[in-house]
Amino acid sequence: QKEVEQDPGPLSVPEGAIVSLNCTYSNSAFQYFMWYRQYSRKGPELLMYTYSSGNKEDGRFTAQVDKSSKYISLFIRDSQPSDSATYLCAMKLSSASKIIFGSGTRLSIRP
Amino acid sequence: EPEVTQTPSHQVTQMGQEVILRCVPISNHLYFYWYRQILGQKVEFLVSFYNNEISEKSEIFDDQFSVERPDGSNFTLKIRSTKLEDSAMYFCASSEAEDIQYFGAGTRLSVL
Numbered sequence: 001q002k003e004v005e006q007d008p009g010p011l012s013v014p015e016g017a018i019v020s021l022n023c024t025y026s027n028s029a030f031q032y033f034m035w036y037r038q039y040s041r042k043g044p045e046l047l048m049y050t051y052s053s054g055n056k057e058d059g060r061f062t063a064q065v066d067k068s069s070k071y072i073s074l075f076i077r078d079s080q081p082s083d084s085a086t087y088l089c090a091m092k093l094s095s096a097s098k099i100i101f102g103s104g105t106r107l108s109i110r111p
Numbered sequence: 112e113p114e115v116t117q118t119p120s121h122q123v124t125q126m127g128q129e130v131i132l133r134c135v136p137i138s139n140h141l142y143f144y145w146y147r148q149i150l151g152q153k154v155e156f157l158v159s160f161y162n163n164e165i166s167e168k169s170e171i172f173d174d175q176f177s178v179e180r181p182d183g184s185n186f187t188l189k190i191r192s193t194k195l196e197d198s199a200m201y202f203c204a205s206s207e208a209e210d211i212q213y214f215g216a217g218t219r220l221s222v223l
Contacts (some may be wrong), residue, residue, distance in 0.1 A: 032210060043115075043202050043214040044154060051210075088154065092210075097144065097159035097167040099212060104153070 003027055006089050006102030014110050019076040023089035023102045026070065030100075032092040033065045035074045037085045038104065044088055048074065079109045113137040115215035117203050123221045124193055132188045132218045134203030143186045144204040144212060145178065147171070154202065160186065161209075193222045 006023045013019055021035075031052055036044035048063035050056050050072075056063045062075040072091075076083055089102040116135045124130050136143050145157040158168040160178050177189045186205075190197055200219050204212040 034211075036214075041200070041217075041219070043117075043216045046211065046213060049211050097142070097161075097209060098156035098169065099146075099154075100156070101154040 004089065004091060004100050004102045007105055008103050010106040010108060012108040012110060013079060015079060015081060017079050017109075019074075019079050019083070019107060019109075021074040021076075021087050021089070021105050021107070023072050024070055025072070025091060027091075027093075028067070028070065029093055030091040031094040033063070033072050034090040034092075034099070035061075035063055036088040036090055036101075038088055039085050044090075044101075047087075081109045081111050084108045115203055115205055115213055117201075117215035117218050119218060120216065121219045121221070123223065126195055126222055127192050130190050130193055130220065132190075132201050132203075132220070134186045134188075134205075134215060135184055136186055136203065136205030137207075137213060138184070140205035140207050140213075142166075142206045142209055142212075143178075143180070144206075145188045146202045146204060146214075147199040148202065148217075149199045157188075190220075193220075195222050198222045 004025045033050045035048040038044045053065050053067045060077045064073045086104040086106045088104045090099045092099050118133045143160045148154045158172045159166045175191045200217040202217045204214045206212045
């Protein structure tokens with residue numbers, strides 16, 4: 001079983017739709033959960049960061065972590081064409097330096 | 112807003128040559144990292160660096176790779192003898208504590 005699994009998409013939705021992106025993971029010891037956005041040939045840009053379980057909201061973005069199901073989600077409300085990018089879930093142990101990334105979901109918002 | 116800067120944005124080299132990729136982390140950050148992303152694949156951890164020494168490294172980070180903080184602002188990744196399979200985007204990242212990591216725009220390394 002892969003450590004972090006993420007549907008690669010592509011996912012295409014109309015402007016204004018609610019987008020749901022998800023990842024599952026196998027290591028129950030992960031404590032830090034992150035979502036990064038990556039535009040083509042650019043570096044990962046941190047969007048959301050959660051420590052342990054629960055929800056976090058920042059503007060149009062909501063991150064959810066369900067540790068009992070080993071499942072994390074990112075919701076984007078009122079999606080915009082500028083949200084078109086690859087979204088990477090990522091996680092980390094509290095005792096380690098390295099971030100483990102999902103493969104990324106390519107999202108396209110149609111005007 | 113402070114950011115991690117990387118130079119060059121694109122490096123082309125011949126197989127067997129040495130390359131040095133450069134990074135300027137965010138100024139008050141203490142932890143530094145290198146990751147790479149082969150085209151179409153996941154971002155993979157290479158190495159982390161704290162207090163002038165390597166704190167963690169992956170299996171990818173073999174004897175061909177080295178890192179250095181030559182002065183108070185730069186952080187470098189050296190590949191001694193490049194192979195074709197080293198062609199990838201290389202990302203530098205930094206963090207204030209061992210938690211949230213901020214990434215640079217990357218250096219695209221092309222080995223011919």
